[in-house]
Amino acid sequence: MRTTSYRLLRGPWGIAVDLTADARLSPGPPAGAEHVAGRVWLDVAAVLNHPAGDRSGWRITGGEAEWLRRGAALAAPAIEARFPGGHTTVTVRRVLFPQADFQPEGLAAALLRWAEEEFGLPAHPVDVAFDRAAGRYVYDW
Template sequence: MAEPAQGMRTTAYRVIKGAWGIAVDLTAEATLGAAPPGCAERVSDRVWLDASPVLSHPPADRTGRRITPEEAVWLRHGVALAAPAVEVLAAPRHTTITVHRVRFPETDYQPEGLAAAVLAWTEAEFGLPPRPVEVRFDRSANRYVYGW
């Protein structure tokens, strides 16, 4: 039987280094279980990602945004960065991270911000030390560049 790790938590990720910034509010929940979950994407041996709530978020619901499968790849990337540490903390159980909601203004957004937001969420949820993420603003491209 699966058990919630802490309950739902919202993390606000912000970066402003140029003419505009990236702002993502991400609400997620971690569930621990003895067996792999029935429906989630495997990120590592014992860490799983369930992005289905944000992939199917109703467009008329203004409490969050629906993201595309291409954007969800960035959620997986952020979880993958934290997965080794999460596995150590939760061993021998399986951890499923379910992303329930994402909010971002269309003008202050790049999909890479989803990876940074879910990484910050895992750090808060599991008490992990912050992982420095190099972010610089490329003025000529008018976008942020992440050094993962």
């Protein structure tokens, strides 16, 4: 299990996400995980059902979980190339972020960074700019 810290500060405020996940290789498709792409699967049940009173992490919504899926999909081709013989399931165990300054796109960037660190993948370039008029970061995936 690995925790990755994603940090972005290019405007008047930043995005900070700590993501804890692990990965499991299997010869066939896993049960209980969602297919992302090719032979890559994602299990986000722990963060969708995180106990409300436990401040060691946050419960995320289904819409926010879509951003985790986006990050996994961006990493999927490199994960498959690294492990050509089986299926990889990424299980997100915990996410933690400041709720005042949060953009769900940071979840995708955090999962992508986690995959790079966990599997020794090359960095996936992600261009980010701060849109002052909109008051938010804009990601160019």
